[in-house]
Amino acid sequence: MSLGISQVTIYVEDQQRAVDFWSGKAGFTVTRDMPYGEDRWIEVEPPAGGTRLVIIKADPKWPALVKDMPNYVLFQADDIVKTHEELAARGVEFTQAPKQEPWGWSAVFKDDEGNLFHLGQR
Template identity: 85%
Template structure:
């Protein structure tokens, strides 16, 4: 049996603002954008392919963005210094610049919804 991860959901207040961030600043591609009840089912894929992000409208039962700690989605770069420079030039805000950790390189960035994410390099 082969298992993999196809999607990870991010709950947002404003789906269009999130789409603009992930496509415009992060360089992801929209793979699915369909009506979903009163909202939309939106999937975006990173430039290198792989696991898609589902940008889902947050509701009362879903938590808002964690303001103090990065969430559980970790992005990987083959050259974190170059990725940081390019993403920052596109307007991505970093709360932690790339730094060497015992396990590899790490940086933390914030999306336009306030979610924090790790960017790593092994």
């Protein structure tokens, strides 16, 4: 069997702010941006390719996302220290700098929507 993951959806309050973060600060490429009902369907792809993020406007009627807890999206880098330095220089805020954990290297960063994400090392 050949099974993979093509997309992961991230729900945001402001789609343009999220696009600016992912394409500007994080260095992703916008691969699709088209109308989607009253909002937009936006896909961004990481610099190394692979699984795309779909940036969808959250419905205000939905329960609030848990704040101060990282999403279960883990980004990986070949060199976490170098990647941390590059992203921080572009304005990405880290709530946890890279550190060695029993399971490997780990860091946590925040997007401009306030969502937290893990960064690990391959």
